[in-house]
Amino acid sequence: MRILLVTQYWYPENGVPQRRWSWLAKILIDAGHEVCVVAPPPRNSRSIDDTTGDSSLTRKVPYKGAEGETIFRTSAYRVGDSITSKAASQLRIALSQVRTLIRNRKQIEPDLVIGTVPALPTAGVTWLAAKIFGRPYVIDLRDAWPDLMGQAASWNAGVGDPSIREKLAKNGPLQLVTRVSTKVLNSSLRGARAILVTSSTLKASLESRRELSTRGNSPEVVVIRNVFPVASQPTKDRGNHRKDGHLNVLYAGTIGRAQNLQNALEAAKLAKLQGLHVHMIFVGAGAARELLQEKAQEYGVDARFIRLKPAELLNAYYDWADTALVHLAEWEPLRRTVPSKTYELLFNRIHISGVVEGEAADLISSLGGGDVVPPQDPLALAKLWVSLGNNPQRLRVGTTGRDWVIREREEMTPVRLLQIMEQIEASDGNAPS
Structure with missing residues (x-):
């Protein structure tokens, strides 16, 4: 066609x-x-x-x-x-x-x-x-x-x-x-x-x-699903930056309205009160970026903001990260949304701190990709990060999620896409060749 x-x-x-x-x-x-x-x-x-x-x-x-x-x-x-x-x-x-x-x-x-x-x-x-x-x-x-x-x-x-x-x-x-x-x-x-x-x-x-x-x-x-190929790949340096009492948290993606990332800054502030030093890097752009920078200063959170990078340059940030944020606002329709970054993190076996509900939360949990807390609950997120900092073995991620993403990308998606194309072509028999 x-x-x-x-x-x-x-x-x-x-x-x-x-x-x-x-x-x-x-x-x-x-x-x-x-x-x-x-x-x-x-x-x-x-x-x-x-x-x-x-x-x-x-x-x-x-x-x-x-x-x-x-x-x-x-x-x-x-x-x-x-x-x-x-x-x-x-x-x-x-x-x-x-x-x-x-x-x-x-x-x-x-x-x-x-x-x-x-x-x-x-x-x-x-x-x-x-x-x-x-x-x-x-x-x-x-x-x-x-x-x-x-x-x-x-x-x-x-x-x-x-x-x-x-x-x-x-x-x-x-x-x-x-x-x-x-x-x-x-x-x-x-x-x-x-x-x-x-x-x-x-x-x-x-x-x-x-x-x-x-x-x-x-x-x-x-x-x-958004399981398209990604330029990032696991490297031998991943996980070598961990230090006791510290947690490196990465957010790479849109810094916009549907993410409500101020919640994560509040969690970092609360974690600091409990003795955990949270270091945050935000890679991306969006309508909320400027406000987020202001709030990071106001809260005294150690946060760096990096402009959008080509996908192949994200490896350095993935190597640095102990855990990566998948974060959405508390909007009911977002329970039926899975941020595409979820699949990239699963593929790269990077621990996910999921601040999501619905299908995204279910995928992260069922595939062993990380931990999930509800949106708009900074205390729950702070509690998770303190626990991860005290128990770094929880940051290890197996291959279940990576294998699932590869199967969805290479086997399931082509079949589904081409099948619906064939059905449409067959039902529209008068289409020109």
Whole structure:
């Protein structure tokens, strides 16, 4: 089949959505499918206005990507960290994607359209592309959308005092946008041939929803976990930095709204009162980074903040760490989310301090990947860290989690992905070859 992928994130960016779909695109291409990608240029090449540069990343003519996919670049816009700025940018990119699809209609002509969310406007573009080309479509939902829209009032809780714009938005506009976005997304999901998700609990939840059913028929929901290959690997130096009375804690990932990492700083402060010196390194970026730096100083916590690093450079931080944080806020939909970093840590056999609930907590515990405490309970996290510091043998992680990740990556995911492609192809027999 010729598959069109609509996304707002693509290589050479190195985030989770980009790595997920570079990996899945390779699986599809290796199986004989063609993949076309419609995506904006990388963020570091974006300007305030439409991109007009002539580099391979911003040019308006299609070219081959790293995995053999054909890439059609759209216009894009540089944005700030506020939710409204990001939403405006996503909408403008979505409109540019529609223009790009129409302008290159004869070159693209897909048999199947796949849209990967977030950004949420991608779902609408995917639906429209399917209409333009008269083909079925698949939504790669990834996280617990639209459920997370119900947490919109709490999105900025971890990034400091609300702005005047946020205060005004809460009095009506936010509820309206949430309601409309939820309705549009549910409509897109209902019309999809299949929905791809990253957790089995989200799959079960979606399968039970009447609003996704049309005359008793619902889209098939398929679990495609974020077990994409990682550049980091275990080294002989791992664990050689341990000292009595000290604990090295690493957080590598998004420092954003859904993580609520201030809870971890409070735990480090409480652990210090109990005689444990917690040394923390945060590797990453996000809307909450600046506030977190301020709170670390306020609490007297030994914390370093490192900007995003290429994945292959994370080994030095993994070697340093005694334990690594997987941390989420106490939002009910996040119980159906498994942070992708969980799989990387399991693969690398690094002890996980999981501040999570639901499926993520179950995976960490059942695979022997570490210890779990509930979100928003800094005392419980401090107690765990003190116990780990006093009993360093608990930091040793076996091979169960690593073996499970490898099996999911190399055996289970290709079968699930290619099987749903075959089913769609078989049911859409009039698709051109």
